[in-house]
Amino acid sequence: MSMTESPDAGTLRRVSAVAGSEQRDALRDAIDADEALTLTAISSRFANLVVDPGFPGDVVVLAEEPGRTMLAHARTGVAAGALVVVHADVDTTLRRALEGLGAAIVPLGEPAEAVAEQVAAVRRPTRRRTTSWTDEPAERRPRLSPGERRALTHYVQGLTTVQVAAEMGVGYETAKTFLRRVRAKYAAVDRPAGRRAELINRAEEDGLL
Structure with missing residues (x-):
């Protein structure tokens, strides 16, 4: 795919995710089915995910309720050095904030397979932003x-x-x-x-x- 930034040959893209019970199994299956991806951690609560040794991996998937908490979780993923993919229906304000962090957004109506495709395709933004703690130098x-x-x-x-x-x-x-x-x-x-x-x-x- 032309928009895909694939991992180096022979390298799996590591994925950690927060997802509710209704989405968790489908998301796990979709990631497992993609030979370029490997699931390193998954939890229904972000507080549990961040203390898992498999967090953050290369990409953090947020399949949770949209809002300020989701934005904070996205910031944490970015601060940890990961790319972020959101699977939710978000309003315009939240979308702009998430996209400002470089997050990719997959509408909730899209299947888990679409999320896995986006995880494989998401690219790191080239433009620097200065809107949050996540954009501070590492020493901050x-x-x-x-x-x-x-x-x-x-x-x-x-x-x-x-x-x-x-x-x-x-x-x-x-x-x-x-x-x-x-x-x-x-x-x-x-x-x-x-x-x-x-x-x-x-x-x-x-x-x-």
């Missing part, structure tokens, strides 16, 4: 470990540190250390995160809510 985006990212995700959803520890299956001091490191890493790139409200803002900007 803290590099969180999987444990730190998971602790942050639980914490900004309203859990106490004790509850975060329980969810993660670690001790209280370990969870506390994860959160302390998260705050320190954000502070190191001049993004305040000392208070819970500030940490929630950072998480929203980075697509973790």
